[in-house]
Amino acid sequence: MSTNSREITLEVGDKEFSFSLSPQDVTKYFNALTATNKVAPSFNLLSTTVNQEQRAGLRELLANPVLTMQIAGALLEEYAPDVEILVKKPSNTLTA
Template sequence: MSERREITLEVGDNEFTFALDPVDVSKYFNHLTPSNKVAPANNLLTQTVKQEQLASLRPLLANPVITLQLAGALLEEYTPDIEINVKKRSPAPSA
């Protein structure tokens, strides 16, 4: 998945369209730390939203919980549908 994807989130009566690519998502994850979660989420949202929608988005980002919810919804939608299975290892035979 290397192409840029547009994702639209509805928040109340507003719609916000974001354009994400792997570089945007990697940058977000690379800036997350145990004590820094809101700023990377805020940056992801403000840097990927259509610029004409940024002024309407900013008031929502004043609430850190909303910021994290929006980033979470955006990343969830961006995530490709893949199936992952963990193979269980057989116990080692006793000697």
């Protein structure tokens, strides 16, 4: 496990699943997303980063593509750093 990896546990219904996510896992996921391919990269991210002993139980839930997307979204949201980002709007004043 890389020093940049994070252990994240998600509770889905009455089951808990532990994931180990690294920057490489997340990069691979984003690089695989296309306009017509979103569920497969989410399935792969979840399947490859979940604790091996929990993989079979998770895959049962991943038969539903909407649930697959929800779990992947929750995992990525938890992985994201808590950083405030502000967009600065350009000034409308003209300078001479």
